[in-house]
Amino acid sequence: MAATGHSLTRRPRQGRLVAGVCAGLEPAVGVPVGLIRFAFLLGGLAGGVGVFGYLAAVVLLPEADGAVAPTRRRDPIELAALISIIIGGFLLCRSSGLWLGDVVGFPGAVAAAGVALVWGRPEGRAAVLGPVGPLRVAVGVTLVTLGAAAFLAATGDIGVLGRSLVPVGVVVAGLSLVAGPAVGRLFEALRAERRERIRSEERAEVSAHLHDSVLQTLALIQVRSGDDREVQRLARRQERELRAWLQGRDPAGSVETVAELVEAIAAEVEDDHAVRVEVVTVGDAPLDDRLRALGLAGREAMLNAAHHAGVDSIDAYLEVEQDLVTLFVRDRGKGFDLEAVDPKRRGLTESVHGRMERAGGRAEVRTAPGEGTEVELAVTRHP
Amino acid sequence: MTRLRVVLVDDHQLFRSGVRAELGDTVEVVAEAGDVEQALAAIDLHRPDVVLVDVHMPGGGGGAVIRRVHAERPDTWFLALSVSDAPEDVIATIRAGARGYVTKTISGRDLADAITRIADGDAVFSPRLAGFVLDAFAEGGTSSTSADPELDQLTPREREVLRLIARGYAYKEVARRLSLSVKTIETHVSSVLRKLQLSSRHELTRWATDRKIV
Numbered sequence: 001m002a003a004t005g006h007s008l009t010r011r012p013r014q015g016r017l018v019a020g021v022c023a024g025l026e027p028a029v030g031v032p033v034g035l036i037r038f039a040f041l042l043g044g045l046a047g048g049v050g051v052f053g054y055l056a057a058v059v060l061l062p063e064a065d066g067a068v069a070p071t072r073r074r075d076p077i078e079l080a081a082l083i084s085i086i087i088g089g090f091l092l093c094r095s096s097g098l099w100l101g102d103v104v105g106f107p108g109a110v111a112a113a114g115v116a117l118v119w120g121r122p123e124g125r126a127a128v129l130g131p132v133g134p135l136r137v138a139v140g141v142t143l144v145t146l147g148a149a150a151f152l153a154a155t156g157d158i159g160v161l162g163r164s165l166v167p168v169g170v171v172v173a174g175l176s177l178v179a180g181p182a183v184g185r186l187f188e189a190l191r192a193e194r195r196e197r198i199r200s201e202e203r204a205e206v207s208a209h210l211h212d213s214v215l216q217t218l219a220l221i222q223v224r225s226g227d228d229r230e231v232q233r234l235a236r237r238q239e240r241e242l243r244a245w246l247q248g249r250d251p252a253g254s255v256e257t258v259a260e261l262v263e264a265i266a267a268e269v270e271d272d273h274a275v276r277v278e279v280v281t282v283g284d285a286p287l288d289d290r291l292r293a294l295g296l297a298g299r300e301a302m303l304n305a306a307h308h309a310g311v312d313s314i315d316a317y318l319e320v321e322q323d324l325v326t327l328f329v330r331d332r333g334k335g336f337d338l339e340a341v342d343p344k345r346r347g348l349t350e351s352v353h354g355r356m357e358r359a360g361g362r363a364e365v366r367t368a369p370g371e372g373t374e375v376e377l378a379v380t381r382h383p
Numbered sequence: 384m385t386r387l388r389v390v391l392v393d394d395h396q397l398f399r400s401g402v403r404a405e406l407g408d409t410v411e412v413v414a415e416a417g418d419v420e421q422a423l424a425a426i427d428l429h430r431p432d433v434v435l436v437d438v439h440m441p442g443g444g445g446g447a448v449i450r451r452v453h454a455e456r457p458d459t460w461f462l463a464l465s466v467s468d469a470p471e472d473v474i475a476t477i478r479a480g481a482r483g484y485v486t487k488t489i490s491g492r493d494l495a496d497a498i499t500r501i502a503d504g505d506a507v508f509s510p511r512l513a514g515f516v517l518d519a520f521a522e523g524g525t526s527s528t529s530a531d532p533e534l535d536q537l538t539p540r541e542r543e544v545l546r547l548i549a550r551g552y553a554y555k556e557v558a559r560r561l562s563l564s565v566k567t568i569e570t571h572v573s574s575v576l577r578k579l580q581l582s583s584r585h586e587l588t589r590w591a592t593d594r595k596i597v
Binding site: 247276278280281282283315317319328330332374 | 469488510511513514517518521546549550551552
């Protein structure tokens with residue numbers, strides 16, 4: 001593993017507490033950093049093994065360039081198992097003699113748990129100074145205090161604590177009065193800076209997108225300003241693309257439903273023939289062979305309208321019902337005499353009727369000279 | 384015949400001039416407004432026949448204008464005009480009180496027709512709006528707490544009319560196709576508009592509450 005330059009175990013620059021050993025081990029071991037720190041602290045208490053292990057790791061593990069990837073969340077049972085293992089190891093150390101004695105060991109363990117709780121990273125968040133839940137802090141501080149109190153009680157110095165508590169309290173209160181507002185402002189400034197950074201990243205992303213799309217199109221439109229059809233085509237394509245982007249869709253994404261197919265076909269016809277195809281869809285269904293045939297027959301109908309109707313706009317309406325899918329393609333153009341269609345012009349007959357019949361559906365063309373044309377295509381959903 | 388008096392509310396100056404040019408002499412644009420406050424002042428001053436209102440504007444869109452005007456002057460007609468295709472925007476504006484919805488790509492002549500129709504007290508359904516309504520009133524699923532079940536369902540005839548509109552038929556063409564009078568078609572569409580505004584179908588309330596409008 002080491003030979004392949006295993007990149008996971010590095011000491012990250014961000015999210016470290018001392019030298020980044022625990023944070024670096026997190027992704028490799030798959031255990032939350034808080035627990036790793038807890039284990040090292042216990043190891044340190046257990047005759048100083050943890051301290052040596054830590055120093056060795058500092059020397060052995062290289063520093064990483066960026067922050068570590070956030071770990072996944074753990075379920076409670078897994079967490080409980082990990083904690084049991086650590087406590088087990090702890091007790092093993094105690095019984096095997098690697099132990100500073102109960103007076104230091106137990107209170108130290110409690111305090112170490114508190115420290116791990118406060119400095120642990122909730123949900124894989126990076127910054128040590130990041131938002132730590134108030135509850136975590138409260139529980140952590142309580143555990144540390146309990147540990148310290150237990151140590152003092154065990155060594156018989158608990159009376160000292162009572163005497164020194166008052167002056168310490170006064171000093172702490174005074175300090176927080178003096179420094180509190182300043183610290184608060186510092187945190188507020190950090191938060192503001194963070195918000196600003198997120199905003200400016202978003203702005204950069206939007207402007208990059210607009211630059212690649214809208215500005216390019218506007219430049220093209222200026223160049224082609226004499227050619228009305230081309231300008232319209234460019235504007236339509238840009239509109240479609242921008243809409244898809246605003247709605248968070250991938251314009252080049254895969255087509256998986258019949259509504260998406262009809263939209264995609266309409267876009268393609270618009271692009272190739274400089275007509276507008278207004279698509280209205282009601283309901284949707286996953287694509288299958290029959291619906292694909294319906295879409296392709298619809299494409300033929302749209303192309304027919306674009307070529308022969310002499311209009312600049314076509315309406316397409318797709319309705320998906322419980323057991324029937326219908327697609328209408330309508331134009332208000334020239335229309336034609338159905339009886340008089342040249343048999344050689346097989347477009348409508350073959351591509352539309354033939355395709356629909358093979359798919360077990362039906363096609364109907366309503367038209368008359370001067371009346372426009374409407375092609376109705378339908379397939380049942382369940383054969 | 385006197386021309387209809389119209390107030391044009393949109394936050395984009397460029398777009399307002401575009402619409403004005405498209406409309407030409409067919410209607411009289413008595414005032415333009417770029418935000419909600421200007422719109423309220425202009426409507427109060429000019430008492431227009433029809434207000435063309437953009438769905439999206441800073442400081443509250445067309446919905447805000449409609450609600451505030453309707454609180455005092457419920458007889459002002461609104462036609463919503465938007466580039467937005469999102470159903471929730473459209474439905475919310477209609478439920479706020481607009482009598483129709485057209486997209487901004489509409490031609491000047493069609494827009495003038497729509498304004499005339501609105502001024503006559505009729506409803507204007509573009510193919511897209513008809514599609515949204517058919518979607519929202521899909522058979523099955525109704526509100527369980529419905530006070531008036533009649534409001535939650537479209538009649539088969541209304542459904543038929545909406546389907547034809549969604550297919551791109553103008554009212555006149557719908558009438559001919561169904562062998563009905565244009566007046567009857569207008570009645571059906573107005574009835575659908577009423578259901579759209581008053582129904583408590585959960586699809587509609589969901590769309591509306593998505594926009595924090597009830």
